[in-house]
Amino acid sequence: MDHMASGNGLSDSQGGYRLTSKDTTLPAGKPAAYRFAVTGPDGKPVTEFAVDQTKRMHFYAIRSDLTGFQHVHPTMAADGTWSADLSALAPGSWRVFASFTPNTGTGTGRGADFVLSRAVTVPGNAAKTPLPAPATGTEADGYTVTVKGEPMAGMAQPLTVSITKEGKPVTDLEPYLDTYAHLTAFHEGDAAFAHLHPTTKVTGDNGGPDLSFHAELPTSGNWRLFLQFQTGGKLHTAALTLRVG
Template identity: 45%
Template sequence: MNTAMKLGSYVLGLAVVFGGALGVGKVVGPVGTQPAAEDHAAMAAPTASASAAHGEHATEQVQEDTPGGLQVSENGYTLNPITTTIKPGEPADFRFAVTGPDGRPVTGYEVEHDKKLHLIVASRDLTTFQHVHPEMAPDGVWSVKLTLPKAGPYRAFADFAPTGGSALTLGADLSVAGDYQPEALPKQSRTATVDGYEVTIDGELTPGRSSKLTLKVAKDGKPVTDLQPYLGAYGHLVALRAGDLAYLHVHPDGAPGDGKTEAGPEIVFYAEVPSTGDYRLFLDFQHEGEVRTADFTLSAGERPQVPEPEPAPSAHGDDHSH
């Protein structure tokens, strides 16, 4: 049944869930569970210190871990959409600014993977995904041509690192006016096809543990061995958790031109998700001068059990009785 949505402006959400920033490999998130130790370098995201070993301290730490991704503000920085109207299927000049702790638009950014800021936009039902790169004016206002294909709620993620500061991912809710009917989450699949390319994914998502994911790219049944660098890597992977759109952005092992990383057909990632549940994964890769996106639905299994610590030896001998 259609739900009429007459929305003339964007709505900013303040949901505290989890997210990530550019870099290789992990997100530590809440969901009432304790993160495991890292196997690979964490993405440069502001997170609390490592969890305590056990007991009440571990529970406290998980509650305090509130990584970015779905927060509109963090560490004094706020994502501020300026554009107020987007119509379905029509190009819009989407404008926004990031304000800093002083309340002014930020104009100084670190370059991360060839860009000062990465913008991800996804529909709430996770059937639409875009990874775009806006341009910044001298006054700190960013703009990009954005076409959202259908009416309904969307989430925009700004992935960046202010000059001299930690990497952040801030999010804002966007709304496109019109009749809206959410689509079902695409079924789980380890194979995606796009423009004649077939991409397969091997590996499991294990909450609280760094998981190896191997993606293989083929075209017309033949392995692609001449992938082209895109934003400093042979592939970029974004994972969004179904339901709350918790965000994770990871990059593959190795780098083009390092003398050991092959240009396909395999792209290897290490990613850590914080909870069980369904995730949508989106792989951007470039071949023959064009960037394409392959998408998958995977389910994260049970969190590995952390063994209870051994009790400390008694200060008294075993034969000492009371």
């Protein structure tokens, strides 16, 4: 099931749930684990989570200049401590996001979807990368990704993604997280989070080339989109900048 999370993810607490961690820095240039927990309204670590797109927890890391995107699925210990294994991080200011649905408790928390985040510093000489200009297409691993749609801030709009390779439509997209492609967006300036929800249903082992998404981006400006799709057992990530009016 693909849920609609509320909020922009820029807070570490919402509805009595809080993202907690002792990790305020992570090392540069080498793999590192970020450890965290989610506490509930009672102040205790939550240990029961609903499965959303095949996972109980989706975890994202993004640098302040919207580079270095990572989307991983952490593991949880019996005491509710999660460990997210991240690839090498470049020096700079980062924000890490936990997306989850509690499957315990009462009231508004149970069955509700949350995206909470915390800031993390990676020490070192941080060189800022300018955000690429808005575009309707990009390339990744030999694939060409084209985005069609003109989303307006605060309004639900359809967005279509088409994938080709060497000028030919790609029709061998494999299911990934219960969809043929996973689309995440971050807002320039504050790194606000948005998950663009797929509306193309998975009907078999091969999909494409056209995929539909429900886009509801809350604020205007530039958003950096990260599209993840899988072919031949390999995960590809394509990124482009989308201007939202």
